[in-house]
Amino acid sequence: MSTAPIRYKVEKRTAPIRSEEELRREIIQVCHMLWQKGLTGAADGNVSARLGEDRFLCTPSGFSKGLLNVDQLLVVDWDVEPVGPRTEANQNLRPSSELLLHLEAYRQRPEIRAVVHAHPTNAVALSILGIEIAPCFLPDVVLGLGLIPTTEYATPSSAEGAQVISELIARCDALVLRRHGSVTVGSSPLEAYLRLEKLEQVAEITKIVYQLGGAAKLPPAEMEKLIAWRVQQAIMHPGQEEDIRALAGM
Secondary structure, X not given: XXXXXXXXXXXXXXXXXXXXXXXXXXXXXXHHHHHHOOOOOOOOOEEEEEOOOOOEEEOEOOOOOOOOOHHHOEEEOOOOOEOOOOOOOOOOOOEOOOHHHHHHHHHHOOOOOEEEEEOOHHHHXXXXXXXXXXXXXXXXXXXXOOOOOEOOOOOOOOHHHHHHHHHHHOOOOEEEEOOOEEEEEEOOHHHHHHHHHHHHHHHHHHHHHHHOOOOXXXXXXXXXXXXXXXXXXXXXXXXXXXXXXXXXXX
C-alpha cells in the first residue's frame, strides 16, 4: 500500500462571468460531444447553463444533440417558461420536460453554473441490476468526485425526478438516475460534461470488474488518505464524507 502523500493541489478559481453568446457556443459543443460519444440517443438528454438569478439557457425538447445549433437554445425561468426575445429558429420550440431536474440542482446548489442530463449506457444498465458505480475501489473517483450514488426510481419527466435527486445532488456532483440516465453538474457546461464522461468510464470499469468476479474495496488506511485530501482541498461537500465512509464500510 502506498504511503506517499497526495501531491497535486486543486487550483481554486473564481468562475468567470460568461456572456450568453459564449454559453450558447459551449452548450452546443457539449451537445455534439454527447452525440459523438454515444451518451445520448435519438432526442434524449439535455444541457443547461445559468444566466442569472432567474434565467437559464437550455436545449429544446425533441432534438438530437448532434443536430442542434446556437439559435435553437431557449432561455427559461424557474417555471420552465420561455422568457425574453425568441429567435426565428426557436420561436416554435419548447423546453425539455426534464428541465425540472436541472432546476432542482440549481435550487440545491446555488454555486453551480451548468447541468448535463444524459443516458449513458453502462451506468443505466448497472442501475437496472441494482449495482452501484463503485467509488471504493477506484481512488481517482474518490479524489475527483467523492462518490457517484444511484437514485431511487422516478418516472421520467415527472416532478418525482426532481424529488429523488434533491438530497443527493446537494452533496454530489454526479448521480445515476435508476433505469433512466445521469445528472452531472459543474461550473460550466464543459465541466459538467467531463464529469459525465468520468461517470460512464467508471460504470464501464465497474461492469468489467463484476464480469471478472468482483473486486476488493480500497483498504481503510488508503480511503482515509483520499478522504483527508478532499477535506484539505475544501472540495468535500457537506455530508459527503459520511456517505463515503458508509459506502466503504468504515
